[in-house]
Amino acid sequence: MVDDMLAHLSSLRDQPAWREMPPSVRAAFDGGAPRAGIGAAAAYEAFVRDVLPYPNGNLHPRFFGWVQGNGTPLGMMADMLAAGLDPHLAGFNHAPALVERQVLDWLAALMGMPGASGLLVSGGTMASTLGLAVARVAKARDLGFDARELGMQQWTDLPSHPPLVFYGSVETHGWARKAAELLGLGNRAFRRVPVDAQYRLDIAALERALDEDRASGLTPFCVVGTAGTVNTGASDDLAALAALCRREKLWFHVDGAFGALAYLSESLRPLVAGLDQADSLGFDLHKWGYLPFECACVLVRDPAIHTGAFATTASYLAGTTRGVIAGGLPFADRGIELTRGFKALKVWMSFMADGVDKLVRMIEQNVEQTRYLVARIEASEDLELLAPAPLNIVCFRYAPPRAHESDLNALNESILVLLQERGIAVPSGTTLGRRFAIRVANTNHRTRREDLDTLVRGVLEIGRELGDGR
Numbered sequence: 001m002v003d004d005m006l007a008h009l010s011s012l013r014d015q016p017a018w019r020e021m022p023p024s025v026r027a028a029f030d031g032g033a034p035r036a037g038i039g040a041a042a043a044y045e046a047f048v049r050d051v052l053p054y055p056n057g058n059l060h061p062r063f064f065g066w067v068q069g070n071g072t073p074l075g076m077m078a079d080m081l082a083a084g085l086d087p088h089l090a091g092f093n094h095a096p097a098l099v100e101r102q103v104l105d106w107l108a109a110l111m112g113m114p115g116a117s118g119l120l121v122s123g124g125t126m127a128s129t130l131g132l133a134v135a136r137v138a139k140a141r142d143l144g145f146d147a148r149e150l151g152m153q154q155w156t157d158l159p160s161h162p163p164l165v166f167y168g169s170v171e172t173h174g175w176a177r178k179a180a181e182l183l184g185l186g187n188r189a190f191r192r193v194p195v196d197a198q199y200r201l202d203i204a205a206l207e208r209a210l211d212e213d214r215a216s217g218l219t220p221f222c223v224v225g226t227a228g229t230v231n232t233g234a235s236d237d238l239a240a241l242a243a244l245c246r247r248e249k250l251w252f253h254v255d256g257a258f259g260a261l262a263y264l265s266e267s268l269r270p271l272v273a274g275l276d277q278a279d280s281l282g283f284d285l286h287k288w289g290y291l292p293f294e295c296a297c298v299l300v301r302d303p304a305i306h307t308g309a310f311a312t313t314a315s316y317l318a319g320t321t322r323g324v325i326a327g328g329l330p331f332a333d334r335g336i337e338l339t340r341g342f343k344a345l346k347v348w349m350s351f352m353a354d355g356v357d358k359l360v361r362m363i364e365q366n367v368e369q370t371r372y373l374v375a376r377i378e379a380s381e382d383l384e385l386l387a388p389a390p391l392n393i394v395c396f397r398y399a400p401p402r403a404h405e406s407d408l409n410a411l412n413e414s415i416l417v418l419l420q421e422r423g424i425a426v427p428s429g430t431t432l433g434r435r436f437a438i439r440v441a442n443t444n445h446r447t448r449r450e451d452l453d454t455l456v457r458g459v460l461e462i463g464r465e466l467g468d469g470r
C-alpha cells in the first residue's frame with residue numbers, strides 16, 4: 001500500500017489534473033454493507049480499481065480550485081504513524097499530548113501571539129467557529145450574563161439582555177453564517193459590512209453600522225477581520241480593525257484560513273499586519289501549510305478566557321496528578337470535541353523535517369507565481385484581470401476585444417468546465433459584481449511556471465474554439 005501510494009504521488013505530473021468517473025465505477029458504490037468480508041487483499045483491490053484513479057485532483061501540479069491543500073508524502077506517512085499509535089488527544093499523560101502542546105506553542109510564537117492558548121481542529125470553519133464561541137461567552141460575561149448557563153435565550157424569570165451582533169465584510173467566508181446559526185446568535189446577528197475597491201472591509205462603513213446598531217438597541221460584541229479572503233485574496237486592514245476593537249471594547253477575531261500563513265514571510269507580513277493583535281485567530285495547516293487534510297488551528301490570546309468558554313467537569317474524567325490522566329484533559333477543555341486524533345504529529349514531523357524557512361520559501365514561491373500569472377494575463381489582449389491579486393488568488397476571464405459583454409459569463413463558465421473535464425487544469429469559478437471569473441488559488445507546492453503557461457494556453461485555446469462566445 002505504501003509503495004503504491006508513493007508511486008501514485010511521484011506520477012502525479014503524468015496524470016490528468018482530474019478525470020470524470022465512468023458510470024460503471026460510480027455503480028460500484030451502490031451496494032449495501034457486506035455481511036461476509038472479502039478479505040483485506042480484495043478490499044485493497046477495490047480501492048486501487050475504484051477509488052485511487054478518481055480523487056478530486058487537489059494533489060496535481062495544475063490544481064488551483066477553491067483553496068485546497070495539496071498534501072505531502074511525509075504528512076501522509078505521519079498520518080499513518082498517528083493512526084497506528086492511535087492515542088486519545090483529549091489530553092492525558094502521554095508523549096502525543098506533549099507533541100500537540102509543542103506544536104501549539106510553535107504556532108502561537110510564529111503568529112506573533114506567544115503564550116496564547118490553542119487547539120488543533122479539523123479546519124478553518126471549526127477554528128473560526130470556536131473563536132466566535134469564545135468571543136460570545138467572554139463578551140456576554142462583560143455584559144453581565146452567563147452565556148454558557150443561559151444561552152442566547154430570554155428567560156422569563158430574568159431581565160432580558162439585548163441581542164448580540166458581530167461584524168465582518170461581505171467577503172467573509174461562509175463559516176461565519178454557519179457559526180452564527182449554530183451558536184444561537186442567528187444569521188441576522190452577522191452584520192455584513194461593504195468592501196472598498198480592493199475588496200477590503202470599509203472601516204468607515206463599519207463605524208456607521210456600529211453607531212446605527214447601538215442606537216437601535218443591539219449590542220455589538222465582535223469584529224471578524226479576514227487575512228486572505230476566499231474570493232480575491234484581499235486582506236482587511238487588520239491593524240486598524242484591532243485599534244477599533246480596543247477602542248470599542250469588541251472582541252477581534254481574525255479568519256486567516258490560508259492568508260495567516262503569509263505572516264511567516266517577512267516580505268508578505270505587511271499585507272496581514274495586525275493579525276498578531278487578534279483576540280482569537282483561526283487558520284488552516286491543510287491549505288497553505290501544505291499538510292494533508294485535516295488540520296487547522298485556533299489560537300486564543302488569553303488562555304483563561306479560552307478554557308472559560310468550554311471547560312466542564314465530569315467525575316469519570318477527573319484529573320489527578322499521577323497516572324494516565326495526570327494533568328487532566330486540557331485539549332477537551334479548549335473546544336467541543338472530547339475524543340480527538342493525533343493531527344499534531346504531521347505538523348510536528350513536517351516542521352522538524354523541513355523547517356519553517358522552507359515553508360516560507362514555498363509560500364513566497366506561490367505568491368511569485370501568482371504575479372507571473374497576472375503578468376501573463378495583462379500581456380494578453382484576450383484576457384482580463386477582474387480583481388487586484390495581492391496574494392495568491394487571481395480572478396480573470398477570457399474577454400477578447402471582439403466579444404460581447406453579455407456573452408462572457410456563459411463563455412467563461414464553459415471554458416472552466418472544459419479545462420476541468422479535459423484534465424488540463426483545475427481552477428474554480430466565482431462571480432465578482434456580475435462578472436463570472438475563472439479563479440486560480442495557488443497554495444500548490446508542486447506547481448511550476450510551466451503549469452501556469454499550460455493553464456493560460458488552455459484558456460485561450462478553448463476560448464477560441466468556442467467561437468468567442470458567438
Ligand SMILES: *Cc1c(COP(=O)(O)O)cnc(C)c1O
Pocket residue numbers: 067122123124125126173175226228229230255256257258284296
Ligand atoms: C477555506 C476557508 C475557510 C474554511 O476553512 P475549512 O478548512 O475549509 O473549514 C474559512 N475562511 C477562509 C478565508 C477560507 O479560505
